[in-house]
Amino acid sequence: MNYETRLKELKIELPEAPKSVGSYTPVVIQGTTAYLSGQVSKYGTARFIQGRIGKDLTLEQGQEAARLAALNVISLIRSAIGFDKLDRILRVVGYVNADPSFYEIPQVVNGASDLLVLLFQDQGIHARSSVGVASLPMNAAVEIEVTLQLKA
């Protein structure tokens, strides 16, 4: 599977990958494990889905926010790791900026999970936790944290 070709087939254009900012860095590699920093629901400087789902935003907008967060993950895999080195996605934590009365947290995070599986197919299937949080960086609607397995 060539993921560059697959991205083109799916008509997915990746945002520029997030950069290191001071004390932390987007990717840390330990052997065949890569820890990625939490990625929020923005697309470069062009777009930023902000607000609380179930109050300011609908479920559908939340799913799109999760998808944007996953696009940053994919962009990081491409630029900081290399598609050819990815073995598979191990783990995803989805943090949803959710109104306390909004319970469709997994449905929101599916926006990220489904994109990862659409692109990486079986290599994209992961363990996952999804939670609704009180607040996210810059009022992002979604943040996802991903751990990867790299090829040996």
Place this chain on the structure above:
Amino acid sequence: MNYETRLKELKIELPEAPKSVGSYTPVVIQGTTAYLSGQVSKYGTARFIQGRIGKDLTLEQGQEAARLAALNVISLIRSAIGFDKLDRILRVVGYVNADPSFYEIPQVVNGASDLLVLLFQDQGIHARSSVGVASLPMNAAVEIEVTLQLKA
């Protein structure tokens, strides 16, 4: 230690293990590490402890909710991994659906931790983080995420 025998001694009946739902899966194994998806406070279709602790639910109900979440973890270990392959529990994150004025978060998560240690004894002692969140899937009272070490 035979964990099947120990379950019987403790009169613990496990719920049916959670299944894969689309893009994510309950267990991902990388070498001797197993990442489990977040498990919520339900017992099959028979029982689901839902609501906010400190508002809708008491501390004791929260502890029972954490215990139910841990039962799903144990059921996953048995069915998707095998008790004989478990080396020990490495890490637990306890997410508590908590009223902002409720601070007894660790006491709630003890409902899960204590059960893991009751069953797995020294092999059940783990590193742990406990946080109160704004909302959980389907208004679950507790969600726990567990990482395991498997035998080589």
Place this chain on the structure above:
Amino acid sequence: MNYETRLKELKIELPEAPKSVGSYTPVVIQGTTAYLSGQVSKYGTARFIQGRIGKDLTLEQGQEAARLAALNVISLIRSAIGFDKLDRILRVVGYVNADPSFYEIPQVVNGASDLLVLLFQDQGIHARSSVGVASLPMNAAVEIEVTLQLKA
């Protein structure tokens, strides 16, 4: 780099390291990975920064809270692992007790990240996720969870 010397140069006095409490333990080691339990914004019994940032506490107080949490991490590395065995910090999750209207979550967690890098320098640079949560243990202002790489 001798971290004891560096602590003295920086005039940092570490609090006593947190101890095991029942079912969980501050540090679990698996090969060259160490999982640390979540550490809150307290300094032994002398000081405990509690409350909600953006409501009860300012950003600056939140940063100091994150710094206190990181001091416990450093104290655990020294006493439970040994500075000489640390390879580097891999991953930090910063949980901020945040008012739902407070979005400067990363700026708060910088209080922890910056201290880790001040002390451990390049070995302190980590992957990071930062989220605002509804409630933390004992109304702590900040909790951080850290994963380490140890020398082989």
